[in-house]
Amino acid sequence: MRREGSPWRGLSAVTMKELADHLSSARMRVLELLVLLTALAALYGAIRQVRDTTAEDPFVFLRLFTSASGQLPSFMSILGFLIPLMAIGLGFDAINGEYNRRTLSRILAQPIYRDALLLGKFLAGLITLAISLSGLWLLVIGLGLIMLGVPPGTEEIARALAVLVIAIAYAGVWLAAAMLFSVVFRSPATAALTTLGIWLFLAVLWPLLAPAIASAIAPPDLRAMLTGQPGIAMLEWQQALLRLSPSQLFTEAMVALFNPSTRALGTIFLSQLHGAVIGAPLPLGQSLLIAWPQTVGLVAASIVLFVIGYVCFQRQEVRA
Amino acid sequence: MHRFIIGALTAPLALLAPAALAQDKPRDVKGLYLLTDYPAVSVRPGSTSSLGLKLQNYGSPPERLALEVGGVPAGWTATLLGGGQPVAAAMPATDGSVSLQLRLDIPAGTDTGTHTLTVNAEGQNTRASLPIAVTLAKELPAKLKVDSKLPALRGSAKSSFEYQLTIKNDSGRNLLVSFSANAPRNFDTSFTEAYGSQELSSIPIEAGQSKDIKLKVRPPSTVGAGTYPVSVRVTAEDATATAEVALEIVGQPQLRLSGRDGLMSARAEAGAQSTVAVIVSNSGSAPAEEIELSASAPNGWKVEFEPKTVDRLAPGAHKEVQAQLTPVGKALAGDYMMTVRANSRSENASADFRVTVSTSTLWGVAGAGIIGAALLAMVGAVARFGRR
Numbered sequence: 001m002r003r004e005g006s007p008w009r010g011l012s013a014v015t016m017k018e019l020a021d022h023l024s025s026a027r028m029r030v031l032e033l034l035v036l037l038t039a040l041a042a043l044y045g046a047i048r049q050v051r052d053t054t055a056e057d058p059f060v061f062l063r064l065f066t067s068a069s070g071q072l073p074s075f076m077s078i079l080g081f082l083i084p085l086m087a088i089g090l091g092f093d094a095i096n097g098e099y100n101r102r103t104l105s106r107i108l109a110q111p112i113y114r115d116a117l118l119l120g121k122f123l124a125g126l127i128t129l130a131i132s133l134s135g136l137w138l139l140v141i142g143l144g145l146i147m148l149g150v151p152p153g154t155e156e157i158a159r160a161l162a163v164l165v166i167a168i169a170y171a172g173v174w175l176a177a178a179m180l181f182s183v184v185f186r187s188p189a190t191a192a193l194t195t196l197g198i199w200l201f202l203a204v205l206w207p208l209l210a211p212a213i214a215s216a217i218a219p220p221d222l223r224a225m226l227t228g229q230p231g232i233a234m235l236e237w238q239q240a241l242l243r244l245s246p247s248q249l250f251t252e253a254m255v256a257l258f259n260p261s262t263r264a265l266g267t268i269f270l271s272q273l274h275g276a277v278i279g280a281p282l283p284l285g286q287s288l289l290i291a292w293p294q295t296v297g298l299v300a301a302s303i304v305l306f307v308i309g310y311v312c313f314q315r316q317e318v319r320a
Numbered sequence: 321m322h323r324f325i326i327g328a329l330t331a332p333l334a335l336l337a338p339a340a341l342a343q344d345k346p347r348d349v350k351g352l353y354l355l356t357d358y359p360a361v362s363v364r365p366g367s368t369s370s371l372g373l374k375l376q377n378y379g380s381p382p383e384r385l386a387l388e389v390g391g392v393p394a395g396w397t398a399t400l401l402g403g404g405q406p407v408a409a410a411m412p413a414t415d416g417s418v419s420l421q422l423r424l425d426i427p428a429g430t431d432t433g434t435h436t437l438t439v440n441a442e443g444q445n446t447r448a449s450l451p452i453a454v455t456l457a458k459e460l461p462a463k464l465k466v467d468s469k470l471p472a473l474r475g476s477a478k479s480s481f482e483y484q485l486t487i488k489n490d491s492g493r494n495l496l497v498s499f500s501a502n503a504p505r506n507f508d509t510s511f512t513e514a515y516g517s518q519e520l521s522s523i524p525i526e527a528g529q530s531k532d533i534k535l536k537v538r539p540p541s542t543v544g545a546g547t548y549p550v551s552v553r554v555t556a557e558d559a560t561a562t563a564e565v566a567l568e569i570v571g572q573p574q575l576r577l578s579g580r581d582g583l584m585s586a587r588a589e590a591g592a593q594s595t596v597a598v599i600v601s602n603s604g605s606a607p608a609e610e611i612e613l614s615a616s617a618p619n620g621w622k623v624e625f626e627p628k629t630v631d632r633l634a635p636g637a638h639k640e641v642q643a644q645l646t647p648v649g650k651a652l653a654g655d656y657m658m659t660v661r662a663n664s665r666s667e668n669a670s671a672d673f674r675v676t677v678s679t680s681t682l683w684g685v686a687g688a689g690i691i692g693a694a695l696l697a698m699v700g701a702v703a704r705f706g707r708r
Contacts, residue, residue, distance in 0.1 A: 007702055007706055113706070115702055115706060261654075263652040263653055263654045264652045264653075268652065271619045271620070272619075272650060272651065272652050273652075274618045274619045275617060275618030275619070275621075275656045275657050275658065276618065276652070276654055276655065276656050276657075277654070277655040277656060277657055277674065280654060280655040282653055282654055283676070283678070285678070286653040286654070286678055286679065289653065289678075289679055289681060289683075289684055290653065292683070292684050292687050293683065293687055295687070296687035296688070296690050296691055299691050299694075300690050300691050300693075300694045303691070303694035303695060303697075303698055304694055304697070306698065307694070307697050307698045307701050310698070310701055310702070310705070311701050311705055314701075314705035314706070315705065
């Protein structure tokens with residue numbers, strides 16, 4: 001039967017209710033604590049290192065996010081690893097949980113369409129993630145102010161804000177993926193395992209597999225074999241394959257924004273660097289332009305995943 | 321008895337013997353002599369002169385000889401100096417000699433004329449005396465002479481001019497000659513040894529000798545073309561000599577390149593043409609002609625100048641030239657260095673410009689389009705699959 005009226009009716013009710021559930025849930029607290037403690041450890045190491053070494057850096061504050069000390073990876077790489085965990089944790093039982101509790105048909109008996117339910121759950125998850133990431137972001141800036149005693153510059157704040165937005169988009173991809181599987185699989189455990197499996201595959205195995213696949217697609221030519229360097233075609237394939245992974249996109253966007261001297265994210269020919277002033281920082285707009293394709297990829301991926309989940313949900317039998 | 325008479329006769333003879341006798345038979349000369357190179361001298365009133373004397377002993381036993389100067393006109397001061405201090409007696413060894421100096425302080429305003437002074441050396445058995453005729457003259461022949469072998473040099477305002485000067489000491493004694501140069505304002509002058517770099521202000525020259533020194537003149541770099549005189553003044557005690565040398569400075573253009581308002585940076589977009597104003601100025605002293613402009617930019621960049629050449633640029637003038645640069649389409653965003661050169665016939669100048677390249681935002685729009693397409697797909701899905 002065709003729908004009558006606006007598909008968004010009840011959206012705000014669903015969103016607010018879900019948001020309240022998320023923010024008060026024990027699961028969210030555990031996830032936040034995990035992220036917070038790991039990130040604080042990384043931040044502490046970074047602050048110590050920044051104090052010791054980079055006194056003359058015009059972008060000292062950005063080093064808080066990117067410098068790794070000793071065994072601890074940098075704050076942002078820890079975040080790049082843990083944001084998916086948070087997003088999957090919030091989204092893996094969004095639909096099938098309702099179904100298993102037999103509450104789905106009751107909700108849909110209310111004047112709330114499926115559209116509003118799915119979108120409301122997605123938005124609530126995204127807002128929850130945005131709130132916790134912004135809190136974490138403010139914590140870093142505040143701790144940096146206290147421990148370094150240097151106020152951050154406007155451009156540093158702008159760059160950090162841009163990364164925050166990209167991090168939220170990155171979280172959106174994994175949230176949309178988790179919700180897709182929660183629609184597809186009736187069992188929350190299966191959905192969680194599948195999403196976590198994909199995440200682990202893309203984060204850990206894919207960086208190892210992509211070069212092998214790339215060299216199979218574009219075997220090194222004679223010149224490359226003689227010089228012992230990978231061919232250009234192979235490098236390009238490798239990069240294209242790696243960019244299928246959202247974590248790669250997120251990392252690249254971070255590099256472009258946190259290292260202002262980054263001029264390009266792909267392969268660079270030596271001729272392109274002729275006459276270049278190496279190490280000169282790019283203006284913010286240019287850095288954003290470099291990170292823009294990655295950002296677009298993340299945003300578009302979350303929309304596409306959401307649409308697939310939506311289509312699946314609409315075609316599903318929801319009566320238990 | 322004969323022998324005694326001959327001896328008694330020879331002693332006074334020897335004392336007063338003329339120089340001719342001593343020169344003819346030097347072996348036979350015996351006795352005590354007061355000698356000087358020039359027993360008749362001309363001096364100027366109001367000056368101090370020194371005369372070299374020698375007390376020579378030929379074959380007599382050493383003896384203490386009291387010294388005195390007789391016939392000194394009133395007001396004059398005649399002092400005998402030995403080893404630099406006044407002495408009253410001398411004692412030459414057998415076949416030895418003692419150097420003495422007679423210093424004459426002659427007050428100004430003394431009448432011209434000839435005065436004869438007698439220097440006497442008197443011992444127990446021997447005595448010697450030397451009459452010296454001192455003529456007072458108003459004008460004296462120059463005692464110092466300074467010459468320049470190449471008194472007129474030609475060069476640009478940037479070159480340094482070196483003049484070889486020969487100073488001759490024509491006076492009868494060793495002099496400490498000091499020199500100074502009088503050059504136009506802001507000209508830098510220095511005296512050095514003829515073959516050396518040590519700067520000098522004075523130099524000792526022995527009597528009758530000459531020495532070479534070098535005068536180095538460095539004009540201020542802003543000086544205009546023209547001829548500039550420099551006078552060299554050499555002084556020693558009471559003698560002075562001057563020489564004139566001249567610098568002929570020919571004008572030279574000096575090119576300078578800069579950006580408008582001194583800004584040496586520019587912005588450009590990859591693959592798109594942008595214009596940078598380059599200002600060519602001539603800060604030299606002659607017009608620069610046929611200034612060609614060129615640039616070396618990173619690989620694949622296109623740089624053209626409008627106009628390509630500046631025909632003539634007067635001294636002190638400047639001209640704005642537009643550089644149209646097109647970074648290569650695949651240029652990465654960031655800062656690049658570009659060197660702009662201006663070549664005239666004799667002059668060149670270069671300046672580094674920092675070009676900040678930005679990339680096109682076209683792909684940014686394309687990215688927004690992709691997101692729009694994804695949203696459109698969502699709207700389509702909502703419309704197509706919407707159900708109760």
